Amino acid sequence: MSHVVIIGGGPGGYESAHVAAQLGAEVTMVDTDGPGGSAVLTDCVPSKTLIATSELMTEVRDAAELGVSFEDSEGETATSVKVDLARINARVKRLAADQSTDIERRLVRDGVRIVRGRGRLDGPDRVVATLPDGSEETIEAGAILVATGAAPRTLPSAQPDGERILTWEQVYDLDEVPEKLVVVGSGVTGAEFASAYLALGIDVTLVSSRDRVLPGEDADASLVLEEVLKRRGMNVLSESRMESVTRSGDTVTVTLTDGRAVEASHCILALGSIPNTSDLGLEENGVICKDGGFVNVDRVSRTSARGVYAAGDCTGVLMLASVAAMQGRIAMWHYLGDAVTPLDLKKVSSNVFTAPEIATVGWSQQAVDAGEIDAQVVMLPLSGNARAKMQGVRDGFVKLFCRPGTGIVVGGVVVGPRASELIHPVSLAVAESLTADQLAGAFTVYPSMSGSIAEAARRLHRV
DSSP states (O other): OOOEEEEEHHHHHOOOOOOHHHOOOOEEEESSOOHHHHHHSSHHHHHHHHHHHHHHHHHHGGGGGGGGBBBBBOOOOOOOOOOHHHHHHEEEHHHHHHHHHHHHHHHHHHTTTEEEEEEEEETTTTTEEEOOSSSSEEOOOOOOOOOEEEOOOOBBBBBOOSEEEEEEETTTGGOOOOOOEEEEESSSHHHHHHHHHHTTTEEEEOOOOOOSSSSTTOOOHHHHHHHHHHHOEEETTTTEEEEEEEEETTTTEEEEEEEEEEESSSSEOOOOEESSSSSSSGGGGGGGGGTEEEEEOOOOOSSSSTOOOESSGTTTSSSOOOHHHHHHHHHHHTTOOOOOOOOOOGOOOOEEEEEEEEEEEEEHHHHHHHTOOOOOOEEEEEEHHHHHTTTTTOOOOEEEEEETTTTTEEEEEEEETTTTHHHHHHHHHHHHHBBBBHHSSSSSOOOTHHHHHHHHHHHTTTO
8 A cells, every 4th residue: 555645734735635545545644733724724714704704894884775774772873883803803713723623524534644743854755743742753655745835925124023013824813903904915815805804994005016906817807906995995005115014012114115104003914925845855855946945846746856746835836725735636646546637727717805806717818918829808897787786786897718710718707796606607618618609508597697707708709
């Protein structure tokens, strides 16, 4: 029986463990934080739980337009909704812990041995685990999977203190609602937290070094989001680079490179991620790392060292839980001789959990504009959708890309409520090389938001 040793318990680790066990391997997972890793304990699950509460606040705020009003005990119209951040964060941490427990239970059911400790390579077929009491355990391996994730990036001039200057992993210890919050960084993480806390009624300033929020996303989508955030009261400082973040008592000062200073009660640093690959014995054992420590892998998750695979954020490939999980599965399918399809990033769907959400899959508008692919494009606003009108939705759109001639759908963007759910039919079309006519030919419910996807596909029909 082959023995697989997995270092790290995040999506890349625990999903690979399930596959390896299913295929008959003996599996040992060496993990420090708990099954689920940062995705479950400090990142995806906690942040999206917080965002779920903020979505409810958004719906409450817009309820009057749908004919719903709130009254106090005296029959007077209520003028505000109170947020109990301590209760919100207690629920966030409880759900994250419960999810980690569920993952551990499933791993144990599959026969996976879990070792609490920090693992490192001691040759291409051996892992040494340093246990909590300082002792070490040596584990022989037929194959090793490194899935150690990444951590929030900080700067010497902007050091978190866990109280008022925070990384995104530290926000769940807040008990009181910030009076004023500055979010530094307008990528996915920064935009999501800025949008969520704005919806919770907090005064938010977003510091963006680029000319628009979410510079890596579809430009039309970014513009819609930025317009909505500004309309709801967010102060967006575009083309403004942070110089330093300092604290004096209860006041945090974010100083910009042009000399301006923004004062607030709290600051969230969303400056990107660095891989957790130091002191793992990787390069000493032939594993090539690149770009600041990310593990170099091919499309079947192999590293440069024979028998050593890697998956997830530590590879820097697309830093998504879904990609980490697929990399881990692919690694085990490959090592254990099962059928395997190499990772295809053009079939990966992703979502930004702002309000509105932004979901994408396949080729992008930027690639079309740059001439990387020839595609026809249709963009259909949600404002004309009957269900959107019923729900008071005015912002958002559906955009589809298809190849001229064949009509095969090669990409799409959805901006709107629950875009993360609406992108799925487009993802299926991209994954299975369906044509716009085939996508349009599938029945949709009337009225429904998904009807706009079929309508956009119909507009791509060519006689």
